[in-house]
Amino acid sequence: MSDKKISAAPSWLGLSDDRKQFLFLPERAEVVRRIFELAIGGMGSYAIANYLDERKVPTFTNSESWDHTSIDYMLRNRATYGEYQPKSFAGGHKKGIPSGPPISDYYPAVIDRKTFETAQIARRQNLANRGRKGNDLANIFAGLAKCAYCGHELIFHRVANVQVLACDQVLNGKGCTRTAWTYEDFEITVLPFLAHPALVERAQGDRKVKLVELADKIANLPTSQEPYAVRVDISVLLKGIIAEMVVHSAGIVSNPRLPSASITKDVRGRFLEIRLWDGPLEKCICIS
Numbered sequence: 001m002s003d004k005k006i007s008a009a010p011s012w013l014g015l016s017d018d019r020k021q022f023l024f025l026p027e028r029a030e031v032v033r034r035i036f037e038l039a040i041g042g043m044g045s046y047a048i049a050n051y052l053d054e055r056k057v058p059t060f061t062n063s064e065s066w067d068h069t070s071i072d073y074m075l076r077n078r079a080t081y082g083e084y085q086p087k088s089f090a091g092g093h094k095k096g097i098p099s100g101p102p103i104s105d106y107y108p109a110v111i112d113r114k115t116f117e118t119a120q121i122a123r124r125q126n127l128a129n130r131g132r133k134g135n136d137l138a139n140i141f142a143g144l145a146k147c148a149y150c151g152h153e154l155i156f157h158r159v160a161n162v163q164v165l166a167c168d169q170v171l172n173g174k175g176c177t178r179t180a181w182t183y184e185d186f187e188i189t190v191l192p193f194l195a196h197p198a199l200v201e202r203a204q205g206d207r208k209v210k211l212v213e214l215a216d217k218i219a220n221l222p223t224s225q226e227p228y229a230v231r232v233d234i235s236v237l238l239k240g241i242i243a244e245m246v247v248h249s250a251g252i253v254s255n256p257r258l259p260s261a262s263i264t265k266d267v268r269g270r271f272l273e274i275r276l277w278d279g280p281l282e283k284c285i286c287i288s
């Protein structure tokens, strides 16, 4: 780095007293890493801001609460992995326009480039998914569950004020089974299955650690003081654990129905299959 004084540092870095060097601040770096992890786990910037507020994580400014725009800015900022893009402010450009090639290893990196790129893919998917915005982390299985009959994603939806999971094709009026699974019932079927000691027992190493962590979060969920934050944690863990989730909302036999038929909820014999990592598909049956 040159002898020139630095005028400003990214919010997660500090400046040395002589303003000639950036300082790596481990606590802030940890927060940035967490933000990327949550984004990769499927959370949008609003949800991440709420999560950090709920956890009382101090902001990097004087502000008392996290702002989704600054989180979004951070998630798009290549300075997080150390890259600096020189800019020209000629012609009165307020934000500046890129001038010359980017310089790598300019800032102390708080994440690696691969994490950054993975987060960009996740961000685009988050933005494309309607209904993820805001406080509502109602569906912790978003992006995970798919229809056994047509392969389309199961979408969170309200039918007569009841929250359900239903096949995308059903909701788009394109047929499929016209069946849905009450969301609450779905969650109380799947979560105990995933927290089952036998499942945890079979896993090894890192996988076991993750399953134990998941089981612990699930067990604490009903009494938690901060259920939203715990649900976020569970959602992030699920995305790392579940490789496939196939939902048979109409049971073994499914008869495609006319797009005009009403949606039937909670069909007897409904079940789902779950594959953890590269393991086998395991059957999870709803007992109600």
Ligand SMILES: [Zn+2]
Residues within 6 Å of the ligand: 147, 148, 149, 150, 151, 152, 167, 168, 169, 170, 176, 177
């Ligand atoms: Zn379907």
